[in-house]
Amino acid sequence: MSILTVGTVALDSIETTHGAVDAVLGGSATYIALAAKFFCEDVRLVAVVGNDFPDAYMHTLQTNAIDLDGLQIDKEGKTFAWGGRYHKDMIGRDTLFTDLNVLETFSPVIPDQYRDSRLVCLGNLEPGIQRSVLEQIDQPQFVVCDTMNFWIDHTLDSLRETLRYIHCLTINDEEARQLANESNLLKAAQKVLDMGPKVLVVKKGEHGAMLISKESMFLIPAFPLDDIQDPTGAGDTFMGGFVGYLSKFSTITDSALRQAVVYASTIASFSVERFGPDRLLTLTEAEIEARVSDFRQIIHVPVHSEISSFVES
Amino acid sequence: MSILTVGTVALDSIETTHGAVDAVLGGSATYIALAAKFFCEDVRLVAVVGNDFPDAYMHTLQTNAIDLDGLQIDKEGKTFAWGGRYHKDMIGRDTLFTDLNVLETFSPVIPDQYRDSRLVCLGNLEPGIQRSVLEQIDQPQFVVCDTMNFWIDHTLDSLRETLRYIHCLTINDEEARQLANESNLLKAAQKVLDMGPKVLVVKKGEHGAMLISKESMFLIPAFPLDDIQDPTGAGDTFMGGFVGYLSKFSTITDSALRQAVVYASTIASFSVERFGPDRLLTLTEAEIEARVSDFRQIIHVPVHSEISSFVES
Secondary structure, rough: HHHHHHHEEEEEEEEEEEEEEEEEEOOOOHHHHHOOOOOOOEEEEEEEOOOOOOHHHHHHHHOOOOOOEEEEEEEOOOOOEEEEOOOOOOOEEEEEEEEEEHHHHOOOOOOHHHHOOOOEOOOOHHHHHHHHHOOOOOOOEEEEEEOHHHHHHOOOOHHHHHOOOOOOOEEEEHHHHHHHOOOOOHHHHHHOOOOOOEEEEEOOOHHHHEEEHHHEEEOOOOOOOOOOOOOOHHHHHHHHHHHHHHOEOOOOOHHHHHHHHHHHHHHHHOOOOOOOHHHHHOOHHHHHHHHHHHHHHOOOOOOOOHOEEEEEO | OEEEOOOOEEEEEEEEOOOEHHHHEEEEEEEEEHOOOOOOOOOEEEEEEEOOHHHHHHHHHHHOOOOOEEEEEEOOOOOOOOEEEEEEOOOOOOEEEEEEEEOOOOOOOOOOHHOOOOOOEEEOHHHHHHHHHHHHOOOOOOOEEEOOOHHHHOOOOHHHHHHHHOOEEEHHHHHHHHHHHOOOOHHHHHHHHOOHHHHHHEEEHHEEEEEEEOEEEEOOOOOOOOOOOOOOOOHHHHHHHHHHHOOEEOOOHHHHEEEEEEEEHHHHHOOOOOOOOOOHHHHHHHHHHHHHHHHHOOOOOOOOOHHOOOOOO
């Protein structure tokens, strides 16, 4: 099944307590596509880069068999660049610079051969641009959309409009509270569901994730890590793993969604172990399956029949 | 199987955004015993109260069939009293007053008929006092101990000594980090296990709990609530539910511990729905079982065989 991902391809400069890297491959579409590739052979990318985008990074995307027919190269400008410094807790961060560059005039053009995409990932972009993507696609089975606090603050009406056309919204817990104007996360999630999406995935970082619909709720902790090098792209990697795993299913059921969250959490847990997308580039399917197996054991709740020593007191 | 709980019986004055109560029944031993009672018929309480302890509260403990032979009444002083005001997030709180009163000279005397207690709950008390309890007991099967940041700050050596004699420590995530002097929770937990306890339960409030030993790890989110009235006693209720459920088992296995954490989390989720211990006083076993069933569904990860629509892409 095909996955279309629309978002950013960026040059990221990142500082954490573990080190610093300069102008490495980044952006939401990059992480989404690299994660989705583990589960789906037909991953299509629509984004824009500038005249400074390194051949080496183009080669990285190509060797990972990502379909780049939709990657626009804007010869007139430079690639979107972002710089950030993470706090010691690896949660808070300061943005050092945001050079939109070619992103400023980016208008996604979906190639004709992408119109039949079954699964669509709308990475974090201005909500109106996200809608323009949907207008260029025939009839996607499942549209997953990301957003951020900036759009909630500045383009709320447009975001609310976009929410009417998607199936699933992925946001973090603070964004959910902000979007719903409600401090209780459960109430906030229910209010967001009333805005349109059938499914909401709330990413809570080190505290795991919540999958919620009108009919069902699923809570999962994060895979425990004793060493985090760089959280950049974890949320996008989660989204890519989520949609990637869903591509294995003909119909999207509650069980499929839950499994997808397990795989999404797992692949995100790998991503943060190295700077930028480095860990995703060396990761193997066997490593993913091994960690999913460990993860299942960590969150396993035994049923009564498993408990041999149960006695009535 | 018998449970001995040693801790405080207090008069709590609590303010939250939902209201305020004055001098209501509280204290670690109270919450532990009231929670454990749902699973165990033989719950023994050792604590001290003063000459002002209301008959009505004594009656409450008695009608809940808690064995009060170990409850000392110090006619010379007043009952330990605590006052606190919770922040809007229901996590942070300001202590308004702490009147130790009869607690200042409390030295637990374990009645002879309690010496055979199989399960022991050491509620939050000075670590040396916790050890004095263990010296008065024959050979408990499982000793669970709570502590707090105050003892980590002021009596660390004594606390480290106590940790050598217990089976399980229950603390919150910040205390675990503080005790281990390590910001990563997984590393911190491993360092605490090196201090003596075979099992560590890290309570993470709204983010759930972690059960960890040298051999196994179990992570569980918190049961999601859309209305929290008063978090007072949630940790002690968790501990009481945990030990209470363990009392149903002849041997304490990893499966039993995991199940106990599910029940502990569930009963704690009820406790915070009303002020003080009120919810525990009206709670029924049927309500507990119904919520455990809901909780199991919320954290259920389907296995492949449950997914009918799985197709290889």
